[in-house]
Amino acid sequence: xxxxxxxxxxxxxxxxxxxxxxxxxxxxxxxxxxxxxxxxxxxxxxxxxxxxxxxxxxxxxxxxxxxxxxxxxxxxxxxxxxxxxxxxxxxxxxxxxxxxxxxxxxxxxxxxxxxxxxxxxxxxxxxxxxxxxxxxxxxxxxxxxxxxxxxxxxxxxxxxxxxxxxxxxxxxxxxxxxxxxxxxxxxxxxxxxxxxxxxxxxxxxxxxxxxxxxxxxxxxxxxxxxxxxxxxxxxxxxxxxxxxxxxx
Numbered sequence: 001x002x003x004x005x006x007x008x009x010x011x012x013x014x015x016x017x018x019x020x021x022x023x024x025x026x027x028x029x030x031x032x033x034x035x036x037x038x039x040x041x042x043x044x045x046x047x048x049x050x051x052x053x054x055x056x057x058x059x060x061x062x063x064x065x066x067x068x069x070x071x072x073x074x075x076x077x078x079x080x081x082x083x084x085x086x087x088x089x090x091x092x093x094x095x096x097x098x099x100x101x102x103x104x105x106x107x108x109x110x111x112x113x114x115x116x117x118x119x120x121x122x123x124x125x126x127x128x129x130x131x132x133x134x135x136x137x138x139x140x141x142x143x144x145x146x147x148x149x150x151x152x153x154x155x156x157x158x159x160x161x162x163x164x165x166x167x168x169x170x171x172x173x174x175x176x177x178x179x180x181x182x183x184x185x186x187x188x189x190x191x192x193x194x195x196x197x198x199x200x201x202x203x204x205x206x207x208x209x210x211x212x213x214x215x216x217x218x219x220x221x222x223x224x225x226x227x228x229x230x231x232x233x234x235x236x237x238x239x240x241x242x243x244x245x246x247x248x
Contacts, residue, residue, distance in 0.1 A: 006027065006029060007037060007080045009027060010023055010027060010029060010034055010037050010038075011037065013026065013027070014034075014037070014038050020034045020035050020038060032117070036079065036085065037079070037080075039115065039128070049110045050110075050130075050131035050134050050135070051135070052131065052134035052135060052154075053131065053134060056110070058108070058135075058158075059107050059108060060158045060161060060162055061162055061165055062103070062104040062107040062108050063104075063108050063135070063158060064158055064159065064161075064162035064163075064165040064166045064169070065100070065104050065162075065165040065166070065168055065169040065246075066088075066101070066104040066105060066108050066169060067136070067155065067158075067159070067166060067169060068165070068166045068167065068168065068169020068170040068171075068172070068173065068206075069088050069090075069101055069104070069169040069170075069172060069173045070086070070088060070136055070138075070169075071138070071144070071149070071169075071170065071173075071194075071199050071202065072169065072170050072172075072173025072174035072175070072194065072199075073088060073089050073090070073173040073174055074086065074087060074088040074089070074136075074173070075087050075139075076132050076133060076136060076139040079128070082130050083128050083129070083130055084128070084129060084130065084131075084132040084133055084139075085126050085127065085128050085129075085132070086105065086109075086126060086127055086129070086132045086136070087124050087125070087126040088101055088105075088124070088125050088126070088173070089119070089122045089123070089124050089125075090122060090123055090124075090125060090172070090173065091121070091122055091123075091240075092118070092121055092122055092123050093240075093241075094172075094240045094241060094243060095244070096240075096241070096242065096243035096244025097172045097240060097243045097244070098116075098123050098125060099244050100172070100243055100244060100246055101125045101172075102114045102116075102125050104169075105125060105126075105127050106127070108135065109127050109129050109132075110129075112127045112128065112129055113127065113128075114126070114127045115127065137152055138150070138151075143195075144195075144196045144198075144199060145194070145195035145196040145197075145199075148198060149196055149198035149199055149202070150198065151202060159202070159205070159206060159209070160209050163206040163207075163209035163210040164210050164235075164236035164237075165236070166206045167203070167206050167207065167210060167233065167236065167237060168236055168237045168246070170192055170203050170206070171190060171192060171233075171237050171240075172237075172240065172243065174192060174193055174194055175190060175191060175192040175193065176190070176191055176240070177189070177190050177230075177233075177234075177237070177238075177239060177240070178191070180225070187225065187227075188230050189223055189224060189225040189230060190223070190224040190225075190230060190233050190237070191221055191222065191223050191224075192221070192222045193220050193221050193222075194220060195220050197219075200216075200220070200222055203222055204216075204222060207222075207224065210232070210233075210236075211232065212224055212226075212229035212232050212233060213226055213229050214229075
């Protein structure tokens, strides 16, 4: 997190009418950070409708999907005034997945505005809120594979109740469906990859809860290859190119 003094300086320069590029050149703060801080000033910091802190009901289907995306390729960034930004990077080739992520983020975040940042080969979907850390307590310092990742009791309950959507989120972020060719014949299979053993364990538990068998061909890969299990995953995941029609 950058010093509060930098944020206050940027806020004053924004009020003076300078562009993001001009502020970045003057302060040597990355233009993207300047843009984030400008948008932050336009949004109210209130967030009392957190389902962890209050009695507001959490949409468990949307949350389970978003949890899979977050654990697969998401992070939470800290900003001034106690605000956080949930960021999930997705392949630009799959606009349907980007749309599903934005929908789930809006639902879970209490109709918060979702923003998009285009980067080389990917699209970052993000939203500001004070309570993202409440909903994703796995947030911490360093990369996920370098620290322990454990689900809380209420997260495990949701993961057990909605394992299919959790798997959909996992595969949409860090997984794939492909054909494994043996003697010229194609055998479809799913594969999920992650460097965190804890996250792989969460994925395997979701497979067990959903009723599909899995194997671990390497330290960072989980495979689902039996035809009945692939067919079952097809019913909830399917091809990434066909994503976008899921209604939470």
